Amino acid sequence: MVEVATPRTRSWSTPYVAVLRSRIRAQRSYRLSFASEVVSAFVVGLVELAEVWLIFRTARILGGLDLDAALLLFGLSHSSFALSQVLFGHLDNLPALIRLGQLDAYHLRPQPLLLQLITSDISLRRFARASVSIVALGVGLVRNDIAWETSTVTLLTLTILGGIALFGGMFVCAAGLQFYLIDGSELTNSFTYGGSFAATQPASVFPTPMKLLFGFAIPVSFTAYLPTLALLRLPGPPLLPAWLAWLTPAAALWVWLLALVLWRSGTRHYQGGGG
């Protein structure tokens, strides 16, 4: 009697974990190209930080924030964006999958398409980019005069988790739209990458339509600008008062609501790659 070896724990996540493991192994096997990707991703983070420094070095105070406050802003927005990109960034490849007809293979498997795509890859190099912003966040937290209380820690946790979820939702929104805009993937970059870029800036410098856009429609202000105001006990401009920072989870929910609607309508619209 030969018993078939069964994995000790078998849950819904087993296939996804197996795929992720193999992806990580695959990336480590080409050492030189992996090293060059990690170095590049690290440089991306440094360059983004340098841009902030270059502006504040001359302007000193921008939109009511000084360089220390800007570091906090940068650290918050980029940490959550970069971590979200580790999880969701490869959804950007959807147009290529659709064009090559590879998406159909995913459709054949008895698991939710979105979950399969999200777990289809994990880019280790993106942690390098995240590391720069996490250091910036640390420096920002130390150099600013922050009153450390339980509420501060709660707000910080809500902000980071909410920020990762919010940016993740934006990647899914973009992916949902890709089914309609195969050639126009750059259009959706304006939500994801443009949104992340806008999140790094002090929103008080925006004219009113942009405050409304990035404050409420694509609510990236919740990922960093509003929490920065709240942590530094600054009042914030009209339209964007600091207490809104506590509503980051609600903003993330709003983005995910949009994301699931767009994803559903996109997958329904999809007719298959043919062939």
Added chain:
Amino acid sequence: MRGIPEGDGQRAVGERFRSAVALYTALVGAGFRRQWQYKLAMFAGLFTNSVFGFVRAAVLVAAVDAAGDFGGYDQGSIGAYVWLSQGLLGAVQFMGPLGELDDRVKNGDIAIDFLRPVDIQCGYLADDLGRAVCTFLPRGVPSVLVGTLTFGLAMPATPGPYLLGMVSVLLAVVVSFLCRFVVVLIGFWVVETRGIRLLYYTSGTFLAGLFVPVHMFPSWLAAVAAATPFPSILQAPVDVLSGRITGAEAFSVVAVQAFWVLAIGIAGRVLLAAGRRRLEVQGG
């Protein structure tokens, strides 16, 4: 174009020259028409350019207001800098459409290009010029219009900066192509060039002055930027077109661009020759 009889040198040279002009003109046309097919992609590019333009313009205008002296920029000239650079971004790409060549280097199909009667570097350059020209009407000009209507740009009133600016933009497109060509050729020696391309894109856009003008760099960083071809790809044409620099200064910036065309052009040819020796073609 083969089969030109030996001897009768005068006529052969003239004919060869004419057929070469016809060939490269046709390649420019093909690049133009290929790009023209992607109308949605170009609208998407314009839209993204505008979103980034709005954010950059809002931040830099506020920075100009906050700082007493922001690299000699005022409200109008910082607007011109932001929107001209957004408008040029489609033509002078940093992440190029050389993806096709990238694959051909990787899978060895470039061996076929070596056998063709078209010079590889000049052929792909012609194609890229056609692509770049095609981005101006649907992407470049509207970007500048969007900026003019929303922020108000300070643009020169005399024709001089525009004429020299066109030369400068052309040189910028050529420098950008030649740099990307060199990056792609590294693929002869490295299997996966994604990391190198990302490094090129990141340091390139930064040192070209895309997000913060090169004039705002501290002197050591400005020296680093000046030692690279990147300012010639973006800051130079923007400075000439916006009339920030005029007269002899403008001509010297254009001369620097021409220097980089030569230097990187030669580097590309050397790499191409070395890569050709390195290339292993399998099959039978």
